[in-house]
Amino acid sequence: MVESDLSWYAVYTKSRHEKTVGELLWQKDIECFLPLREALSQWKDRRKLVQFPLFPGYIFVHVCMPVQRLDIVKVPSVVRIVGSNNGPEPVPDEQIQSLKHFVFSEMPVDPYPYLQEGNTVRIIRGSLKGLRGILIEKKSNFRFVISVDLIQQSVSCEINAEDCEKV
Secondary structure, eight states: OOGGGOEEEEEEESTTOHHHHHHHHHHTTOEEEOOEEEEEEEOSSOEEEEEEESSTTEEEEEEOTTTTHHHHHTSTTEEEEOEETTEEOEEOHHHHHHHHHHHHTTOOOEEEOOOSSSEEEEEOSSTTTTOEEEEEEETTEEEEEEEEGGGTEEEEEEEOGGGEEEO
């Protein structure tokens, strides 16, 4: 398979099965990406820092469609590959690369309601330099939001407004 034949696709999973699906896909030599965030979980007797999926119910796969489609949908707990009536639709590479950069930057990130409108900005300095997203204001703090259009999900982090420019 040639690298240019590969695209990123969103796979919808059963609730709370994202990590299991990811492990099963890796066992089949299917490259996948499961963005995670850390959050403090609290029980009656203890508290623990736990990793949760940033987009509950979704994992991303880097595959050649339709060649590997059957390998994916046969994995237990996979519900479907996200798309339209015409079949699976790829997630733009730019969105996945921005998401990876965002998640691996080690800045605290939060899920954010999906946005379609707003000022598109580019970060001009700092660890997220070069990323494009939407700038919003939240209680006098500025938030930078990256959206994955196909699954209508977004993530956000706090930034300084002076670190970005309007695109």
